[in-house]
Amino acid sequence: MAAIDMKKTGRYILLAYLAVVCLFTIGAFDKLNRKMSFGGNRLFIYLPVVILLGVLLYYYTRLLERSMENGKPVFGAKLFLTIHKYRFLIEQLVSRDFKIKYKRSALGVFWSFLNPLLMMIVQHIVFSHLLNIRGDVQHYAIYLLCGIVMWNGFNDCSMQSMRSITGNAALITKVYVPKYIYPVTKVFSASVNVLLSMIPLLLVTLVYGLFSTPRLYLHLSVFLLPFGLIFLLVFCIGMGFLLSSLMVFFHDIEFLWTVLSTAWMYATPIIYSLSMFEGKQGVQWIVSLMNFNPLYHYISFIRTIILDGTSPAFTEYLICGAFSIVMFFIGLTVFRKCQDKFILYL
Amino acid sequence: MTEENREAKLRIRDVSMRFRLEEDRSGSLKETFTKMFTKGLKFREFYALHDVSFDVYKGDVLGIIGRNGAGKSTILKIISGIMKPTKGTVERYGNIVPMLELGSGFDMDLSGRENIYLNGAILGYDKEFLLSKYNEIVDFSELHEFIEMPLRNYSSGMIMRLAFSIATVVEPEILIVDEILAVGVENFQKKSRARMMELMSGGTTVLFVSHDMNQIREMCNRVVWLDGGTVRLQGRSQEICDRYRI
Structure with a gap:
């Protein structure tokens, strides 16, 4: 039984890898197909690495399969079994959140499209006509929209997942379910919205680009958008673990976080641009400090893809990935340490 | 049949559960901090369970009896995995369906x-x-x-x-029931009771908390009597029920 499941899981892993490689190759082809300083094309290094990784992954899935047969656990096997076991529950919880959110509104799911759009119109009017802080940003409307979509995604995810443990208190004290599931599902259901809001983002870019001077076209680099979203998602899950476990012990976090996140929003170049600070004395520290703001990196990632029509620099992938993974493990460790005490405080 | 050669479904070993009762529970960060510096956080330790051990075998219908606050609900929560005991272990062999609150x-x-x-x-x-x-x-x-x-x-x-x-x-292997469930109008009550009986007689191992001694006598073959967080007595249902006085 389990062995068959692992065969499927292995196939999914390989498919996921294939999808990642395809998206990346298509999206970043212009950067990959380039001469290097010592001669030779980047593709000559990229392709063998991809194939080698694929082969390694294939052996790993074979190892997974075999581990189920002879009962010797391989690294990660337990994780896949857990996911398999609770997949249905996660599915149900996510679909519940999603149904509930729009159940009583007339426009329903359209709010996911409308919300960022209306927000952008409001902020666009305020910031490009009333207050002139756009600096020398070209295509300011799209610049703004990228920032709003990503920030709203982050804000939604962190707010929702923060209440995931305290909000499910009735369940946690009655039925045993691994508690990780609650923040993770909240992030998933919030990120469905982020995913949906990508549609108005792309549509607006398409229409706006036709009428603006200079023209703005969508490039193949939009295939890289999923990477930006996955980085954000993993970061949010880590944040969710951290916030939801703190929330159990100190309810004040809820109020503190609204203040903190507002401060964070203004500290992130969403409505303004870093080029504002160029050439000014005494504010260069802001620019260098920005390197430690993960949201800045995630938003720039998306902006490069849409506005510049090219892949972000390869170091940018590493930076974004590192932020996500570090946050994830910080959150996970805190959550793990606290989770047995939750029930005593709920 | 002696108990040793029957298949164990649950082994509960030296389970203790300690609660810390803060004198007045503060939910906020500020209060906690100020208290830490002024008079210190005061805890009153309270053992809801103290070194509780018993086994449940396949096909048993085990009744747990005791006064209010004897630790009955706590032991059910620990067995179903909702709470983690401060000390001791619970070994489970089979899937558990807790019917603590429907x-x-x-x-x-x-x-x-x-x-x-x-x-x-x-x-x-x-x-x-x-x-x-x-x-x-x-x-x-x-x-x-x-x-x-x-x-x-x-x-x-x-x-x-x-x-x-x-x-x-x-049809779970281990069913945990807090008070027998009789719900709805009379017609459905009969039906639900019949379904419970069907589950209990169908080879399922049942853990069952009740205050109704007649129900315990009627349905359980073994009884654990909890008193103040410890096992006062355990054994055959008739024996314990006869000696049980609140």
Whole structure:
């Protein structure tokens, strides 16, 4: 039984890898197909690495399969079994959140499209006509929209997942379910919205680009958008673990976080641009400090893809990935340490 | 049959559960901090369970009796994995379905049908199982014409009927019941009682808390008497029940 499941899981892993490689190759082809300083094309290094990784992954899935047969656990096997076991529950919880959110509104799911759009119109009017802080940003409307979509995604995810443990208190004290599931599902259901809001983002870019001077076209680099979203998602899950476990012990976090996140929003170049600070004395520290703001990196990632029509620099992938993974493990460790005490405080 | 060569379903070994009762519980960061510096946080330690050990074997219907606050609910929560004991271990052999409070996973805005899937998933049933048992659940709950309505329009009796039908559709290896469940109108009460009896006699291992001594005598073959967090007596149901006086 389990062995068959692992065969499927292995196939999914390989498919996921294939999808990642395809998206990346298509999206970043212009950067990959380039001469290097010592001669030779980047593709000559990229392709063998991809194939080698694929082969390694294939052996790993074979190892997974075999581990189920002879009962010797391989690294990660337990994780896949857990996911398999609770997949249905996660599915149900996510679909519940999603149904509930729009159940009583007339426009329903359209709010996911409308919300960022209306927000952008409001902020666009305020910031490009009333207050002139756009600096020398070209295509300011799209610049703004990228920032709003990503920030709203982050804000939604962190707010929702923060209440995931305290909000499910009735369940946690009655039925045993691994508690990780609650923040993770909240992030998933919030990120469905982020995913949906990508549609108005792309549509607006398409229409706006036709009428603006200079023209703005969508490039193949939009295939890289999923990477930006996955980085954000993993970061949010880590944040969710951290916030939801703190929330159990100190309810004040809820109020503190609204203040903190507002401060964070203004500290992130969403409505303004870093080029504002160029050439000014005494504010260069802001620019260098920005390197430690993960949201800045995630938003720039998306902006490069849409506005510049090219892949972000390869170091940018590493930076974004590192932020996500570090946050994830910080959150996970805190959550793990606290989770047995939750029930005593709920 | 001697107890040693029967198949154990649960082994509870030296389980202790300590609660810290803060003198006045402060929920906020500021209060906690200020107290830490002024008079210090005061805790009163309280053992809800102290070195409790017993085994449950396959096919047992084990009654847990005791006064209010003797630790009955705590031991059920520890066995079902909701709480982690301060000390001691619980070994489980088989899937556990806890029926501690019915319908705690229900969402009032979803329809009955959606709630069957949601609550089923929470109780750990898988998709194929729920799909195949869906009609059985609806039939048992007798809610055919209401199943597409949101739960907030249900009466409380209807909600209990739905919850009971979902919870008892499985035949779990270990069933944990806090007070016998008799829900709804008389007709459904009979039906639900019959279903409980069917589960209990069908080879399922049952853990069962009740205050009704007649029910305990009638259904259990073994009884554990908890008193002040420790096992006062355990053994055959008639024996313990005769000696049990509140």
